[in-house]
Amino acid sequence: MTSYFNDVAVWQPHDLAYFKRLKAYGSRGVVVKSSQGGYGGTPYINSVGKLQVINAKRAGLKVALYHYGTFNSLRYGQADPASEAKLMANTAKAWGLGKDTLMVLDAEDSSLRTKASADAALFFNELKRQGFHSFDIYGPGSWFWAGRLKIGTSYKLGGWPASYGSSSSGVSGAKAWQYTDNWKGLGVDGSLDYGGQYTTKSAEPEQKPEPKLTKQNVDDYYYTYNPKRVIVKRTIYQHKNNQLGSQANRGRKLKPGTAIDIASVHFSSDKVPVPYFKLANGTYITANRWFVNNAYYELSNLKTIKVIKPTYLYRDLHRTKVVKRSGFKSNKWPKGTLFDVKKVIHWQGGFVLKLTNGFYCTAYKKYVKKIK
Structure with a gap:
């Protein structure tokens, strides 16, 4: 699902009401300018950036950072992009942001070398x-069209091109597109997020209190x-034995959306037995509802479903007698x-x-979706 997000700098407000307003208009994320330049030249840090980060988070928006690059390794040496990356990294840390924060390089300044992606690699290496x-x-x-900037690469760059007054970014495979500098008439840049990295939560699970x-x-x-x-909701691991709290026992990483067939359920020997x-294949995973979701509808409050993948109806509970669709x-x-x-x-x-028409159908969420 495509979502809106915005990018802000010192020119935009930093109060909570502003970010609540962005959210009310449909924004789901904010990219805050952190810095510009580097320690070798004239370093700049957004003076209201920390407050923008704090209040954007309080408003329920996902927060990323961007650094406006002015480096050029041909003029100032290979340490120049690294110097700017250090400034961005130190700013993020000072603002209390974690290492999983999306760090965006703004590569548009005329001072950048023609092969800007080569210097971008030095920048990302340091980050x-x-x-x-x-x-x-x-x-x-x-710049993307000309090959000065590249998406993909070993850094898994989704690509966030800017192109106004067009029907798309024109960059094949790009995961975001900045399409206006006056989103909803609010005087702020507006973008569409196709890949989810700017508007959805991190794939790594937040720790819910036990x-x-x-x-x-x-x-x-x-x-x-x-x-x-079950379907994985938040990243989990398969474990070699039933000691699920031990990182040493971790095996394959299971990403959100992965469907897993369960052979059996077991219980710990704790005072209150905990299921797993x-x-x-002989490995173990958590049975915690916070991390995995039943792939089938199980609750009695289901009232209406919609078919999302063509499926049969049956006359019997065993589902052996298919309902014929005459004509x-x-x-x-x-x-x-x-x-x-x-x-x-x-x-x-x-x-x-069991449907109100007397027939039976699957409760598998891959085939039917709850409407109410």
Whole structure:
């Protein structure tokens, strides 16, 4: 889903009301100018940047930083881009931002060398050495078209070109596009985020405080049964044994959106037994609802669904007798079809939906979506 975001500098307000207003107009993220130049020349730090970061976060916006680059390794040596990266890194740290902050290089100044991407690599190398690991590059669309700036590369740059008065950025594969300098008439740059890195939360899970578990509430926080299949909500790891708190036991990293089949559910030997899942390959993952989501609808409050992938309806709970669609080439009900749900049935370790028309269908979220 495409979302709006804005970039701000010293010229924009820094109070909470301003960022709440941006959010009310539909913005989901803000890129704050942190700095310009470097220690070898005339370093500049946005005097209101820290307040902009604080209040943007308080308003519920995702925050990234950008540095306006003026380096040129041909004139001043290879240490010049690194000097500017150090200024940006130190500013981010001073403002209390973590190493997972998206760090954007603004590459548009006339002082940059023609092969700006070569110096950009030196800039990102230094940021990486400082511990940061999320990067992107901004610049005029024409610079991307001419090859002066490049997306992708070993830094996984999504690309954020600027191109006004056009129907798109014109840069194939770009993950963001700055399309106006007067977004919603508010006198601030406006951009579209196609890749999610400017407007959604980090893929790395925030740490949710562990609740005080009791035998009565453990099911509120963990799956105490085998849901057969789960979808990863926040990054987790497979573990070699059931010691899920040990980093030494970590195996494969599972990213959000990954579907995992569950072989069995087990419980710890704690005073309040904590569930965890075993997979068919003998590894283990958490059964915490904060990190994984049942791939099937399980709650009785489901009222209406929409077909999102063509699927069959059945006359029986075992789902062996397909409902025939007279006059149609396929017996599958097409995408967009709405059905009212009478009951969510826990059946043979999984879930099946009984519809108000008397038929049955899958509760798998890959095929049907909850409407209400």
